[in-house]
Amino acid sequence: MAESAYKEMWEKLNLDIDAHEGLLEVLGKFYGDIYLSQQGRLQGAEYLDFVLSEVHGLRIKELQDAKAQGRKIIGSFCVFVPEELTLAADAVHVGLCSGADAGTEMAETMVPRNTCALIKSFVGFKLAKICPFTESCDVVVGETTCDGKKKAYEAFAEHVNMYIMEVPQQKNACDHDLLRAEMKRYMEELEKLTGKTIGVDDIKKGIAIANGKRKAIQGLNALRKADPAPISGRDALLINQISFYDDPVRFTAKINELCDEIEARIEKGEGVAPKGTPRLLLAGCPMAVPNWKLPYIVEGSGAVVVGEESCIGSRNIRDLVDEDATAKATTVDELLDLLTDRYMKIDCACFTPNDERLDNIADMAEELGAQGVIHYALLFCQPYSHEAFKVDKTLQAKGVPMLAIETDYGMEDVEQLKTRIEAFVETLES
Amino acid sequence: MAESAYKEMWEKLNLDIDAHEGLLEVLGKFYGDIYLSQQGRLQGAEYLDFVLSEVHGLRIKELQDAKAQGRKIIGSFCVFVPEELTLAADAVHVGLCSGADAGTEMAETMVPRNTCALIKSFVGFKLAKICPFTESCDVVVGETTCDGKKKAYEAFAEHVNMYIMEVPQQKNACDHDLLRAEMKRYMEELEKLTGKTIGVDDIKKGIAIANGKRKAIQGLNALRKADPAPISGRDALLINQISFYDDPVRFTAKINELCDEIEARIEKGEGVAPKGTPRLLLAGCPMAVPNWKLPYIVEGSGAVVVGEESCIGSRNIRDLVDEDATAKATTVDELLDLLTDRYMKIDCACFTPNDERLDNIADMAEELGAQGVIHYALLFCQPYSHEAFKVDKTLQAKGVPMLAIETDYGMEDVEQLKTRIEAFVETLES
Numbered sequence: 001m002a003e004s005a006y007k008e009m010w011e012k013l014n015l016d017i018d019a020h021e022g023l024l025e026v027l028g029k030f031y032g033d034i035y036l037s038q039q040g041r042l043q044g045a046e047y048l049d050f051v052l053s054e055v056h057g058l059r060i061k062e063l064q065d066a067k068a069q070g071r072k073i074i075g076s077f078c079v080f081v082p083e084e085l086t087l088a089a090d091a092v093h094v095g096l097c098s099g100a101d102a103g104t105e106m107a108e109t110m111v112p113r114n115t116c117a118l119i120k121s122f123v124g125f126k127l128a129k130i131c132p133f134t135e136s137c138d139v140v141v142g143e144t145t146c147d148g149k150k151k152a153y154e155a156f157a158e159h160v161n162m163y164i165m166e167v168p169q170q171k172n173a174c175d176h177d178l179l180r181a182e183m184k185r186y187m188e189e190l191e192k193l194t195g196k197t198i199g200v201d202d203i204k205k206g207i208a209i210a211n212g213k214r215k216a217i218q219g220l221n222a223l224r225k226a227d228p229a230p231i232s233g234r235d236a237l238l239i240n241q242i243s244f245y246d247d248p249v250r251f252t253a254k255i256n257e258l259c260d261e262i263e264a265r266i267e268k269g270e271g272v273a274p275k276g277t278p279r280l281l282l283a284g285c286p287m288a289v290p291n292w293k294l295p296y297i298v299e300g301s302g303a304v305v306v307g308e309e310s311c312i313g314s315r316n317i318r319d320l321v322d323e324d325a326t327a328k329a330t331t332v333d334e335l336l337d338l339l340t341d342r343y344m345k346i347d348c349a350c351f352t353p354n355d356e357r358l359d360n361i362a363d364m365a366e367e368l369g370a371q372g373v374i375h376y377a378l379l380f381c382q383p384y385s386h387e388a389f390k391v392d393k394t395l396q397a398k399g400v401p402m403l404a405i406e407t408d409y410g411m412e413d414v415e416q417l418k419t420r421i422e423a424f425v426e427t428l429e430s
Numbered sequence: 431m432a433e434s435a436y437k438e439m440w441e442k443l444n445l446d447i448d449a450h451e452g453l454l455e456v457l458g459k460f461y462g463d464i465y466l467s468q469q470g471r472l473q474g475a476e477y478l479d480f481v482l483s484e485v486h487g488l489r490i491k492e493l494q495d496a497k498a499q500g501r502k503i504i505g506s507f508c509v510f511v512p513e514e515l516t517l518a519a520d521a522v523h524v525g526l527c528s529g530a531d532a533g534t535e536m537a538e539t540m541v542p543r544n545t546c547a548l549i550k551s552f553v554g555f556k557l558a559k560i561c562p563f564t565e566s567c568d569v570v571v572g573e574t575t576c577d578g579k580k581k582a583y584e585a586f587a588e589h590v591n592m593y594i595m596e597v598p599q600q601k602n603a604c605d606h607d608l609l610r611a612e613m614k615r616y617m618e619e620l621e622k623l624t625g626k627t628i629g630v631d632d633i634k635k636g637i638a639i640a641n642g643k644r645k646a647i648q649g650l651n652a653l654r655k656a657d658p659a660p661i662s663g664r665d666a667l668l669i670n671q672i673s674f675y676d677d678p679v680r681f682t683a684k685i686n687e688l689c690d691e692i693e694a695r696i697e698k699g700e701g702v703a704p705k706g707t708p709r710l711l712l713a714g715c716p717m718a719v720p721n722w723k724l725p726y727i728v729e730g731s732g733a734v735v736v737g738e739e740s741c742i743g744s745r746n747i748r749d750l751v752d753e754d755a756t757a758k759a760t761t762v763d764e765l766l767d768l769l770t771d772r773y774m775k776i777d778c779a780c781f782t783p784n785d786e787r788l789d790n791i792a793d794m795a796e797e798l799g800a801q802g803v804i805h806y807a808l809l810f811c812q813p814y815s816h817e818a819f820k821v822d823k824t825l826q827a828k829g830v831p832m833l834a835i836e837t838d839y840g841m842e843d844v845e846q847l848k849t850r851i852e853a854f855v856e857t858l859e860s
Contacts, residue, residue: 352594383577390585
């Protein structure tokens with residue numbers, strides 16, 4: 001993965017070249033073991049391999065080229081940050097590195113030990129100077145979705161130009177008002193940053209691009225109802241992960257192509273695992289690149305993953321901005337209303353109550369023909385750890401078994417997880 | 431503490447009589463060791479002893495009598511729930527049990543293991559049926575100040591009639607609007623519950639009572655600037671704890687009396703520890719009854735506690751509702767605005783940023799003549815654990831040493847804490 005041609009760029013970004021080289025090497029090996037070893041992979045997976053191999057190379061080069069043209073780069077860690085507005089400002093919207101143990105010791109000088117791996121990861125990546133995305137950003141947009149991130153951003157702001165967007169915690173009228181005000185504030189921040197006045201057509205363009213990306217993944221997810229499963233959970237997760245990194249127009253075109261290939265495969269009755277292989281839905285915390293630990297273990301345990309109920313999964317693509325209403329809208333205010341309506345539908349565990357999520361998980365399990373659900377919470381993630389109890393109860397009432405897992409990015413518990421997951425899969429087969 | 435005359439009342443409240451008896455016995459012993467053993471205690475501490483000895487007895491009887499008269503009982507766990515409005519509705523406002531390990535195993539069937547002791551405590555008290563306050567409540571008002579409580583309330587609501595009040599996370603205009611809307615919603619909820627229409631004079635009465643209580647504790651805190659310290663940190667904490675339980679008018683009168691006694695003591699140059707004893711400020715998480723662990727250890731380590739920067743401490747009493755503006759107000763809306771203004775000043779770690787808290791701690795340390803600060807975070811409390819880093823930085827810049835402690839309600843770490851605190855106190859003496 002490491003291209004020496006990019007070294008100059010990484011040096012300009014003030015990365016720690018040796019540490020970064022080490023990271024890319026580990027990642028390359030990890031990717032080979034988990035992805036390239038798969039049997040019966042789709043032709044279109046070449047796109048995934050290419051994007052991953054160039055994630056710190058060509059993609060960063062593109063960001064630098066965009067900057068050279070005067071475009072701004074916005075980083076974020078959350079599906080609440082409205083990409084539509086970033087795109088409307090002709091800025092680039094990228095997810096930031098938070099899926100690997102790196103710089104953990106350094107991170108623990110700024111955030112408590114009892115902080116989830118995702119947060120320690122982004123703090124660590126920054127302090128260890130190994131994330132070219134963070135270094136490319138003009139602004140990083142944080143949000144208030146959980147205590148851990150909310151407070152870690154205060155520390156992060158000592159190193160990065162941060163902007164904080166507030167996300168409400170209930171779904172009453174005053175919450176809608178708050179998010180609507182925050183949409184406007186973010187838009188104004190973008191206007192200040194870019195010097196561009198955002199107009200109706202700009203937002204419509206942003207909505208079209210973001211909806212297009214969502215529809216591509218919705219299409220992919222619909223195809224995953226087929227048995228045999230036409231794509232591995234690992235590859236589907238990777239597609240969701242890449243949706244946060246790659247250029248959205250290119251991504252959409254490539255995933256639509258991939259879906260055509262999947263359709264042909266389904267017609268032929270082909271898949272990545274035999275028909276009748278136990279099908280599992282993963283639900284819970286986001287798995288950021290390169291956190292492929294759980295689907296890798298699951299798919300090595302005799303099951304296939306058919307869905308991801310997570311921010312890097314269905315939570316990010318379930319709801320579109322209303323397309324008819326967008327077409328009819330004639331003012332920025334109307335469009336901000338539509339965006340707010342869409343974002344208030346997100347079933348993040350930051351909301352109380354969050355019963356929509358319970359319904360959505362039960363519906364997904366049914367639609368995708370999943371025989372069981374694995375609830376995945378990062379250790380110390382309070383919102384999702386708490387909801388695991390409610391999800392379990394909901395699924396029990398529907399007769400769908402659930403296994404609750406809490407883990408981090410370490411590899412120490414892989415064997416233990418494997419044992420538990422294999423035992424869970426066996427109960428589904430009987 | 432256990433009065434058999436109350437047994438019938440506890441049975442009616444459906445308490446587990448044996449478990450409750452056990453709790454009272456432990457509490458009584460604990461109180462004797464920590465409180466009654468103190469030398470040179472104030473005469474007025476008799477009030478504290480009496481309230482504590484009757485906290486599950488006479489006070490519960492009062493609540494039952496109030497209920498018999500048609501008054502409603504409102505329980506809460508947070509200083510954001512506006513007592514002024516509860517009082518305006520002629521309802522009783524009480525804090526609920528959350529300061530002791532009880533029913534922890536039962537609690538862990540509903541909330542994650544990695545949850546702070548305070549939350550596990552209130553869930554455990556309910557499941558173990560040993561909190562007569564919770565059982566007396568018509569409604570428990572929860573809030574969204576931290577992920578742990580926010581999500582635990584969802585589980586708690588399966589056992590208790592809950593109402594959730596949203597607290598914003600920033601201090602922009604839209605946050606003020608949100609809290610203002612929540613004030614109104616809470617008022618309307620009280621009107622529904624009590625069948626009473628809340629008018630201008632009702633709220634003014636509520637404000638007068640709540641401000642009176644705050645001014646009494648402000649007066650106490652001002653007297654604690656004296657050296658020798660005229661009251662122990664343990665007793666001062668107890669006063670703050672009792673402020674959440676006892677009748678507010680009685681409490682205010684008793685504390686004002688106690689302050690008169692303290693003034694006389696200061697004039698005579700008397701105190702609970704010799705002049706020059708190292709003075710410490712405790713800052714961080716609330717210590718709910720009967721969580722006296724830290725001040726007990728500190729005051730057994732050669733230091734005296736001179737302030738509590740916490741919700742059960744200065745955070746609850748620092749800011750008054752504007753009294754001149756209250757006097758002039760002629761509408762309910764104006765009064766709700768004034769309440770909102772007051773509550774938005776709270777420097778809870780739920781806010782981002784929360785720089786006011788840093789300034790307040792530094793100011794308190796200076797005003798109270800504290801030579802050092804102990805930052806206290808409950809294990810797994812993310813907001814305060816994160817802020818510990820910032821508080822440390824702020825105090826370092828002022829030359830005030832800080833010791834960061836994370837602990838729970840268990841006694842396993844007492845010796846270790848004692849060692850660390852003694853070493854910290856020694857550095858202050860040198």
